Amino acid sequence: MPIASGKYSMQGQMLTFPRVEADGTVEFFGPPPQTKRSKPLAPLCGTQTKRKVDLADLTPDGPQLPERRVRQRLAGTSVGVMDVGQGNCNMLIDGEHPTVYFDTGYPLRFYSRSAPGPVYRPVPGTPSGPIAQNAAGNLEVILSHWDWDHWRLAVKWPELQQLHWIVPKQVIGASARNFYEGLPNRHRLPRSREPRMLNIHTPNYRLCTCHPGPHARADKIQNNTGLGMAVQATLPSPGQPGQRAVVLLTADANFSSLPVELTGLPNIAGITAVHHGSDANGAAEALPEPQEGIGGGRIAYSYGCGPPPERKHPYGFPKETAKTKYEEANWGEEPGTANSTAQGPNINQNGIVPPKRGNVRMGDPTALNQQQYGNTAFATFPPENRLS
Amino acid sequence: MPDVPNPEYQRMFQRVAAQGEAFAEPILVEAKEKSRFYGLLAKADEVEAGVWDVFFEVVNTRYLENVLGGRKVSVQGPLPHLPGLAYHLPSVSETNLLEALDLDKANEIAEGSWYELELTPGEAGASGELYDPETEET
Numbered sequence A: 001m002p003i004a005s006g007k008y009s010m011q012g013q014m015l016t017f018p019r020v021e022a023d024g025t026v027e028f029f030g031p032p033p034q035t036k037r038s039k040p041l042a043p044l045c046g047t048q049t050k051r052k053v054d055l056a057d058l059t060p061d062g063p064q065l066p067e068r069r070v071r072q073r074l075a076g077t078s079v080g081v082m083d084v085g086q087g088n089c090n091m092l093i094d095g096e097h098p099t100v101y102f103d104t105g106y107p108l109r110f111y112s113r114s115a116p117g118p119v120y121r122p123v124p125g126t127p128s129g130p131i132a133q134n135a136a137g138n139l140e141v142i143l144s145h146w147d148w149d150h151w152r153l154a155v156k157w158p159e160l161q162q163l164h165w166i167v168p169k170q171v172i173g174a175s176a177r178n179f180y181e182g183l184p185n186r187h188r189l190p191r192s193r194e195p196r197m198l199n200i201h202t203p204n205y206r207l208c209t210c211h212p213g214p215h216a217r218a219d220k221i222q223n224n225t226g227l228g229m230a231v232q233a234t235l236p237s238p239g240q241p242g243q244r245a246v247v248l249l250t251a252d253a254n255f256s257s258l259p260v261e262l263t264g265l266p267n268i269a270g271i272t273a274v275h276h277g278s279d280a281n282g283a284a285e286a287l288p289e290p291q292e293g294i295g296g297g298r299i300a301y302s303y304g305c306g307p308p309p310e311r312k313h314p315y316g317f318p319k320e321t322a323k324t325k326y327e328e329a330n331w332g333e334e335p336g337t338a339n340s341t342a343q344g345p346n347i348n349q350n351g352i353v354p355p356k357r358g359n360v361r362m363g364d365p366t367a368l369n370q371q372q373y374g375n376t377a378f379a380t381f382p383p384e385n386r387l388s
Numbered sequence B: 001m002p003d004v005p006n007p008e009y010q011r012m013f014q015r016v017a018a019q020g021e022a023f024a025e026p027i028l029v030e031a032k033e034k035s036r037f038y039g040l041l042a043k044a045d046e047v048e049a050g051v052w053d054v055f056f057e058v059v060n061t062r063y064l065e066n067v068l069g070g071r072k073v074s075v076q077g078p079l080p081h082l083p084g085l086a087y088h089l090p091s092v093s094e095t096n097l098l099e100a101l102d103l104d105k106a107n108e109i110a111e112g113s114w115y116e117l118e119l120t121p122g123e124a125g126a127s128g129e130l131y132d133p134e135t136e137e138t
Helices: A109-114 A158-161 A174-181 A218-223 A320-328 B007-019 B061-069 B094-103
Strands: A008-019 A026-030 A080-081 A090-092 A097-102 A140-142 A166-170 A186-189 A206-209 A229-234 A246-249 A268-272 A296-302 A338-340 A361-364 B035-048 B051-060 B084-093 B114-121 B129-133
Touching: A008 A218, A008 B084, A008 B094, A109 B084, A109 B094, A158 B035, A174 B051, A174 B084, A296 A361, B035 B061, B051 B094, B051 B114, B084 B094
Parallel strands: A097 A140, A140 A166, A166 A186, A246 A268, A268 A296, A296 A338
Antiparallel strands: A008 A026, A008 B114, A008 B129, A080 A090, A080 A361, A090 A097, A206 A229, A229 A246, B035 B051, B035 B114, B051 B084, B084 B129
C-alpha cells in the first residue's frame, strides 16, 4: 500500500518522559512534566474509543547476554572509524582482519547524501558497502545505543543483520522494533543504576554500561544509557613495560557516563569525539587525560558533509566550541593527532581546503586482507587519514 | 514428539491470518486529512541557537492500539511487523517546537519521550517531512 509522504505540520501532547531516580534507576516511561496547558489533544473522528497502549511493550526483550568472568588479554591492533556520512560506525581490527563493529550507522534520509558514494549509491563491480563477515566467521556488532544514525547501515546493507548483535535495553520506536525482531542472532544487555563494567571481556574489547548519574536531565538520558567500550590499538605507549595503548569509544555518551575503571586508565592514547563533535549536554567535558609522553592524545571525529557546493554539516557537527575543548585537554592539539571521516585532518576547514574524506585508522596501519575484503568500501584507509 | 497440526485447523488459521494482511503495511496517510500517531522523539539536536533538528519514529495510533492495547491476555511472542513511519523536522524554530509539543522549556525536548502527534498536511508552524523509512532514498 503506498504512503502519501510530504510536508506535515504537527501538534503533540507528551505521553512519557524519561527520568533518573535518586537511586540511579532509569525510568524510561515516566510521567510528563507539568506544562502550561497539559490538556490532551481533541479526539479525531473515529478515535474516541481509545484503548490504553503500553509503549514499553516495544522495548527490546529476548535473551540477555550472560556475564561471566573471563580474563583475557586484549588482542586488537587498530580501530577503524568508518566513513558512513553523518553517523557512527567503528570497526575493531586485529592485524588484517576486522573483529567487531561498534555501531553500524548511516545517515537519516535527509542527510543520506553525506554518505560516501560506495556506501550511498554503489556502482556495480566497484568496491562498495561494509564488510559483511570476517575470515573467521565471527564478526559481531555491539550497538552503543538506539539512535538511528548508529544502526541504519544494517538496513541499507541487510547482510549485516546476520551477524551476532549485542544491544542495550532502551526506549525504541516501531521501526527500530521491527529491525530488532528481524535480527536472528541477538542478545540484549541489562540496564544499570550506575556506570558499570560488564564481565564479558573478550579478546577484542571491554564493555561497559553508561549512566548519566542520579537526577540527570531528561535530554541527557537516551545518549548516556547505552554501551561504551575500551579497545586496544598499537599507538605510542611509553608507560610500564608491556603496557598497551587504550582507545575509548563512547559513541554519543559523555565520558562522565563511563565507569572510572575505564576513564581513569593511565594508558589512554585515543578517543572518538563524543556525539560526532557535539557540545550539548556536557559532551565535550569531563574528558579523560591522554597518556603523557605520546605527543598528544589522538582523536577521531565521525560526521558527514552534504554535497557540494555547500557541503553543509548536518546538525552543525562538529561544533567548533567542542573542538576547542578537546584541544585544550590535549586531544588533537598536536599536529597529526586529529582526523575525521568527512574532511580528513582538515576538520571544519570549509571551503578552504578540499575535503579529504575517508575511513580513519587509529593504530596499526597494516592493510586489510584484500582477498577477503577488497570488494568492500571498508578495506581502504587513505594514508592522510591515519592516526598512529 | 509434537503433535502434527490438524490440517483443518491450519486452514482456519491461515484464513484468519489472511484477514489481517491488509493491515500489514503502513496505513495510508490521507493527504487531505489530519492523522494521529504515537511518536517517539528519536533524535533532537539544536543545530544553532534557537533552531532544532528533530526526528520522530511514528506509528498510526489506531494500529498500535489494536495490536498492543487490544490484547486481553498476555501473549508471549514476537510482535508483528509494525507500520512505522519517519517524521523529520530538519529545521524548526525552538518557539514553534515548544508550542507544537506543549512544552515550557528547551530541556524538556528529550530523546526517548513519547508523544501523541496529530499531523496535518501543510507547512504551518512546526512542520517536517513524513515518509516511509522502508523506502528511504537509495
